[in-house]
Amino acid sequence: MKVLVAVKRVIDYNVKVRVKPDNTGVDLANVKMAMNPFCEIAVEEAVRLKEKGVATEIVVVSIGPKAAQEQIRTALALGADRGIHIETEEEVQSLEAAKLLKSVVEKEEPKLVILGKQSIDSDNNQTGQMLAALTGMGQGTFASEVVVDGEKVNVTREVDGGLMTVSLNLPAVVTTDLRLNEPRYASLPNIMKAKKKPLEAISPADLGVEIAPRLSTLKVEAPAARQAGIKVADVAELVDKLKNEAKVI
Amino acid sequence: MSILVIAEHDNSSLKQATQSVVAAAKAIGGDVDVLVAGENCGGVAEAAAKVDGVNKVLVADNAAYGHFLAENLSELVAEAGKGYSHILAAAGTTGKDFMPRVAALLDVAQISDIIRVESEDTFVRPIYAGNAIATVKSSDSVKVITVRPTAFDAVPAEGGSAAVEALDTVKDAGLSSFVGEEKAESDRPDLASAGIVISGGRGMQNGDNFKMLEEVADVLGAAVGASRAAVDAGFVPNDMQVGQTGKIVAPQLYIAVGISGAIQHLAGMSDSKVIVAINKDEEAPIFQVADYGLVADLFEAVPQLKEELQK
Known part of the structure; x- marks a missing residue:
């Protein structure tokens, strides 16, 4: 079966985020960018499904500027077979991303679509669910285990209070949580091979989707800084402070 | 409206x-x-x-x-x-x-x-x-x-x-069905709404050591949480994770034990009213947000804390 994986180019998770002085956003100039960590887990899961003989082809898609092709190449080096780049310099919000991906799903007809549960920049946690709604598919969000069984997929989900397993008809959408797998690193030979794998570039207009954001960001501020407090000498002093100074116990 | x-x-x-x-x-x-x-x-x-x-x-x-x-x-x-x-x-x-x-x-x-x-x-x-x-x-x-x-x-x-x-409308999309669940049973308060939370990190070393935190939690009527590192290491289940992708908590008192204070963890607890950090590494970033920091070996400090609270 064919698996479609969507990946996003975001700020590297190790980079210290700085708000621009004019409060229009976060400073991304000369900042290291990388594949969103949850998307890496999505790619890894697809590659494992292929290694198990469940998946036959992995198509990776990314929406974003020209540079997003780096992340598609990374996914190809990890084991995806071909890439689709939906190129746009504009800000793409979740609903539009879902509409763009829906067009790709209609063309490619994958049995399974795997996405990260959220991107670490906008922290929205929306696109997979929206894609599932628009394509009329079932969804297994925040997945910690994915088992394909004939025309169904069982997804174990990380939920408040524990784990929950659902059975979904295929085709279906899965979004990844942290413990689904531990992504591998791409080997040098595979990075070289990935350069020769097919990568198709298209525009939102090619897919008949207009980019029209519904949300406008009025300002972006740094959070109120928390001041470091004091060091206490021992447990007795700590308990005394909590009782008599902070009065929280 | x-x-x-x-x-x-x-x-x-x-x-x-x-x-x-x-x-x-x-x-x-x-x-x-x-x-x-x-x-x-x-x-x-x-x-x-x-x-x-x-x-x-x-x-x-x-x-x-x-x-x-x-x-x-x-x-x-x-x-x-x-x-x-x-x-x-x-x-x-x-x-x-x-x-x-x-x-x-x-x-x-x-x-x-x-x-x-x-x-x-x-x-x-x-x-x-x-x-x-x-x-x-x-x-x-x-x-x-x-x-x-x-x-x-x-x-x-x-x-x-x-x-x-x-409402009489029944919507059954027929796309999905429930298979089963594993719910963590606990008599302690719900992590997301507890007034006091005590969390452990990688410094706890294993799942058994979380019992020490549970004992303190029971004295305080607190919930027990964990950092991503502790969950990833398999010490405790995922529903205890506090952080960017886990639970967001804002209790009156948050006690971080053996947690270094990665930014993803701070995202889940930095709105707590009072933060206590117990860590043997005095350079740990958690001390930068803690109201009260105790530089100590948690295996000595946590049992002492329980004793002191019971006094």
Whole structure:
């Protein structure tokens, strides 16, 4: 079966985020960018499904500027077979991303679509669910285990209070949580091979989707800084402070 | 304006998060109705009717909603939500699952995890793991919003006397079914709404050592949490994770034990009123946000803490 994986180019998770002085956003100039960590887990899961003989082809898609092709190449080096780049310099919000991906799903007809549960920049946690709604598919969000069984997929989900397993008809959408797998690193030979794998570039207009954001960001501020407090000498002093100074116990 | 709040519950009791979402709805203004969707959830509907400031309670009681499957719930909410200016739910794993689906069915954006209401169309939410705070304005006719419960003081559970109205529409998308669940059973308070939380990190070394934290928690009436490192290492289950991708907590007192203080962890607890850090590494970043820091070996400090608290 064919698996479609969507990946996003975001700020590297190790980079210290700085708000621009004019409060229009976060400073991304000369900042290291990388594949969103949850998307890496999505790619890894697809590659494992292929290694198990469940998946036959992995198509990776990314929406974003020209540079997003780096992340598609990374996914190809990890084991995806071909890439689709939906190129746009504009800000793409979740609903539009879902509409763009829906067009790709209609063309490619994958049995399974795997996405990260959220991107670490906008922290929205929306696109997979929206894609599932628009394509009329079932969804297994925040997945910690994915088992394909004939025309169904069982997804174990990380939920408040524990784990929950659902059975979904295929085709279906899965979004990844942290413990689904531990992504591998791409080997040098595979990075070289990935350069020769097919990568198709298209525009939102090619897919008949207009980019029209519904949300406008009025300002972006740094959070109120928390001041470091004091060091206490021992447990007795700590308990005394909590009782008599902070009065929280 | 009229606002529909989707209740968070487990078919037997209404979660306190719902009262926080009602508080957010009141901050927006207008009539606040509550939708209780579940199976054999009549008791929850009665509880919702008593919540202060609720105008009307809608109940959709059917097996199709028993496990809160997003495919079924979203179709119900998209239909029941017609005519409302805002649809709100708590940003827990249930709300995060079905609400974006509602938004897509209504062809509107979702505003995730709001922490403040500026006006009926403008909201404040954290991005980049809380390292930046964005103010966003929606141009959609219906605002679909998930609310961070810890950012809004819950309205009183008593004081209202809303009418309860049954919804007969049954939406079963037939796309998904419930297979099973593993719920962590605990007599301690719920992590997300506990007044005191004590969390352990990689420094705990193994799952057995979390018993030390549990003993302190039982003295304090606290919930026990963990950092991602402790969950990834398999010390404790995932539902204990506090952080950007786990639970967001804001208790009166947060005690971080053997937690270094990665930015992703701070994103989940830095709104706590008082933060205590116990760590043997005095350079650990957790001390930069702690009100009270104790540089000590946790294996000595935690038993002492229990003893001192019992005095």
